[in-house]
Amino acid sequence: MTRIDLTEDLSFSRLIYGMWRLADDADTSADHVRAKMDACLEQGITTFDQADIYGGFQCEDVMGGAFKADPSLRDKVEIITKCGILFPADKVPDVRVKHYNTSRAHILKSVDNSLKAMSIDYLDMLLIHRPDPFMDFNETGAALDEVVQSGKVRAVGVSNFKISDWSALQMTMDTKLMANQIEISLLESSSFRNGDLVDIAADNMLPMAWSPLAGGGLFTDKHKALFDKLKVIGAQYDVDASAVAIAWILAHPSNILPVLGTNNLERIRSLGDALKVEMDRQTWYELYESANGHEVP
Template sequence: MKQQEQLSSPIAGCMRWGKWGANFSTAAYRAMIEECLAIGVNSFDHADIYGDYTTEEEFGDALKEDKTLRSQIKLITKCGIQMVTENRPNHNIKSYNTSKKHIIRSAEQSLKNFGTDYLDVLLIHRPDPLLAPEEVAEAIQTLQNQGKVHAFGVSNFLPHQVNMLRKWVPIQYNQIEVSIICTAPFNNGILDNCIENEITPMAWAPLGGGLLTDDLHPHYRSITHAASLLTEKYVAGLNEILIAWLNTHPSKILPVIGTTKSERLAQAKIAASIKLTREDWFLMMKAATGEDVA
């Protein structure tokens, strides 16, 4: 039975809080964390590479200022990508590394960055063609036995990749791209695999990565038209409807909202209480694909 980490819905995505986006000061990190907690968002999604390997430590500086924050939050982070950056001068090419040594070293560096002695969730960031499942299992077992990692999962893994790895180590989460403009997981087996194996899916870019704010998507007009009909019916905003559409799926998708504004997270929090009818869900799917179901 998988350990329940009681992650919030939504999860706050922190990729753009630092160097890759808003360049938050320590005070701004702390204020954003506190705003999230005030609206009931207690889970924060990171990866070691964010901000060219700087965002975890900056977030950790805010936690170190207020020692009471750590016990109130859930820390999620990812490892396995090696980026070429001045902060990692020994990396010569962007690559993947899921060796036992690298996973343990990455997790321990994340612990140091955050100023904590445990991670609530550790994910493998991308499927690695050279992944040796027994090494991953040994790394995770070591970290869990030491109390350094509570729950383990993957990110961007396809069903066959999940099934291969879970023969060696229990998988509790799979963070995937799924949204109104990325509907493949509803049909390619990813979400079916999550239900079958009691894996909780997390959705990155659950609002389409901003593509619904302009005319770039081929079904932009039909999606926004359908959503506008539902905003009136459910007395909710566009973003709330798009998140509610994900929430309606039986796999219990947890949206990861990558924003620097707590208002966006508050909108997604409201969406957790909205469940679309089946016909409304398929109205949105038709708008996204341009086709009725068979």
């Protein structure tokens, strides 16, 4: 598995395993979570993506079961988590309306909650989950600097941000924002055209792709023609259609890190197949045009 360096002493695996759906699995035992993490580690996938809100504020706890059972696991992985979204749930009884909170108090509390939930003592990366229309850039920027200076967080970044959002935040900060996690897949390819990936690269940030298989949407009848093309290409490399869809993202020159979300252990075991596929320019465009339903102009 190739790796991407963020700093001299922090790197992420090219494929990231995302835990949004962890609590949807019928088996949320620590053993099963560990089996999923081991299946990733065996392929060199060491980076795991979380958020405080996943599974109705449960997924960090579910993952924490694996760290509690074997604290030595922490040294083998990198953990990304996010904060800033709140919605009514049992764990947050004072929240009555879905909203964003990027205040200093919330960021500091959220980092402490995430560390406690996962039974770990530092995060490799904290992302502000979504741009907050009520954000006080000076306050949020200072809070992000503070969590890094405290040693609780090694790196910070954003998610679903446009350049105007992160530039205003970055200007207030000493710490560099290192990543922007956005939705990218064959079915959501607007970032290849609207300047988002160009802006991310120009600011020397790492692009991460959430829902790289369109949350499973690629496998529905609506996209059968595209799925069939993916299968035909996959057959040449003895991999399945999903590996080709991920290879399509990996092939892009902007070094995108896909964040994959399957709960299926067999599928997790073959996530690394995406790296076996060599995608030339014309195949990339063949899939892009099939997904868009028309040729490029």
